[in-house]
Amino acid sequence: MTAMPHAPLRLAPLRLALFDCDGTLVDSQFAIIDAMTAAWAEHGLGVPDPAAVRRMVGLSLVEAVAFLLPAEAPDLHVAVAESYKRAFAASRGRGEVHEPLFPGILDTLAALSDAGVLLGVATGKSRRGLDAVLKGHGIADRFVTLQTADMGPGKPNPHMVQRALAETGAAEAGTVVIGDTTYDIQMARNARVASVGVSWGYHAVAELEAAGADRIVHGGTEVARAVLDLLER
DSSP: OOOOOOOOOOOOOOOEEEEOOBTTTBOOHHHHHHHHHHHHHHTTOOOOOHHHHHHHBTBOHHHHHHHHOTTSOHHHHHHHHHHHHHHHHHHHHTTOOOOOBOTTHHHHHHHHHHTTOEEEEEESSOHHHHHHHHHHTTOGGGOSEEEEGGGSOOTTSTHHHHHHHHHHOOOGGGEEEEESSHHHHHHHHHHTOEEEEETTSSSOHHHHHHHTOSEEESSGGGHHHHHHHHHTO
16 A cells, blocks of 8 residues: 655744843843943043933944934044943942843743743843843843844844844744834834834833834733734734
8 A cells, every 4th residue: 555645744933032131121221321421431521311321222332322422523432332341341240230130021031932932132232241141140041042232233223133033043924022112113123023112111102102113011921922912913
């Protein structure tokens, strides 16, 4: 008897949730402001406006400094960024950097993993800084792709999303960006993927909505449901 050929195995498409870090996973505003204040002082620039610094969180560091010091020369932007890196690293070395996870984030990461969703990070942090945060909270092994601004163009350029898709094999239709700033939402739109805006970060809900966020959530435990709803559309 001739055996019947087997039907080809159909694999479920890969799905990816790509998280911002600062202001989305962790509350890092005080460490960021302290390091920026130290960088300003090193170059005799006075004291930066904390509200303005918070609004720049998410951009690559040199770009953030350029926005904060638009009248200064590009060489100074680079120098201030380097001073910021040194100040932040020194604070971390002294054990003074505290970047707690927002409430509900651990539950959301577990729920998405249990649902078979791959997890990644796309952040304006350096790779060294991101590694320190993830390892410090014991969640580094949760993420299969880590995209940082020191690896290429930063937000809102779509490059980090595109690189994450290439690394994981996920498609645009199966990917959601989760972030707290308009830079995150704009990056998602530029990459043609869905987005979830979180209300506990550095940009207002109205701004996230105006930027085109597909969903807005107000608590860490709401993220998983919003992401799964978008992936199942």
